[in-house]
Amino acid sequence: MEFFDKVGKVALGSRLRLMTAIITDDAAKIYESYGMTFMPKWFPVFYTLMDEREITITEIANEIGHSQPSVSKIVQEMIAVGLVEESLKSNDKRRNIVGLTKQGWEFSKELKLQLQDVEAAVDSLITESKHNLWAALEEWEFLLEQKSLLKRVTEAKKKRESHDVQIVAFEPQYLDAFKSLNVEWISTYFEMEEADYKAxxxxxxxxxxxxxxxFVALYRNEPVGVCALIKMKDSNYDFExxxxxxxxKAQGKNIGFLLGQAIVKSAKELGASTIYLESNTILKPAINLYYKLGFHRVYGLATPYKRCNIQMELKI
Structure with a gap:
């Protein structure tokens, strides 16, 4: 279709919905061609009930990946046409069991024959096509389970916006930004301490x-991030x-990671073998960033900060 050729991959959802509509429309016509009064949306629930076992609406919903209200509505629709019944006898009287009626079981025999023809038709499509859509869907489902489309788009946004970020060396003109940015985040979570004011x-x-x-991070020439590499004395570490x-207002643009990379690179250029840092575990994004940069947790060092409850090191 010309629209999808023009828009491209960003219309993935729209294209999948269109294909779903086409297949669903054909499915309804297929049931009619077999003389069946059956709605395509009933199929997952009905097929699950063909297993001849005690099962509740909640269990069906969990098994087919639908919501409980959706399954409940479908069950009621099939009850109305005589295919399904509820409140069946169960070993556990607290469970509302649903199952096929006698009419439903007769219908299931016809459905099994129809399914053989549908499977043969889908196999022919797979044979005629260059790409196996069924296998691809399974692969995509797995990949999206590992990392959602939302997370992938967020990462792409960070990468794009990070191209507008510059990491520059400190100059006197950035003195106010160095202090105000730090005071802002420290005051948000903790209290300013004597050691903060000194630096x-x-x-x-x-x-x-x-x-x-x-180092100062500039986003479109505005200072939006800072970080320091402090020379350590009387310590096993070279720098902090x-x-x-x-x-x-600038978070979500990969700025912390870019600053961290600049710090590590500078430490290497200065001949350092180790870098140390202090933080607090309530700052989960920051802790994740430090791990991403290669830092690992250490214990037992003296600290001038009351807010510090985690110490980390990076061996270069």
């Missing part, structure tokens, strides 16, 4: 003049990655 009020004296680095903060 944020005097970054040149506390960080840069002691052999450290500060600290004071990472990203503006809430």
């Amino acid at each position: 944020l009020d005097n970054p040149e004296e506390y960080i840069l003049n002691k052999g450290g680095k500060i 990655m600290a004071k990472m903060a990203v503006s809430p």
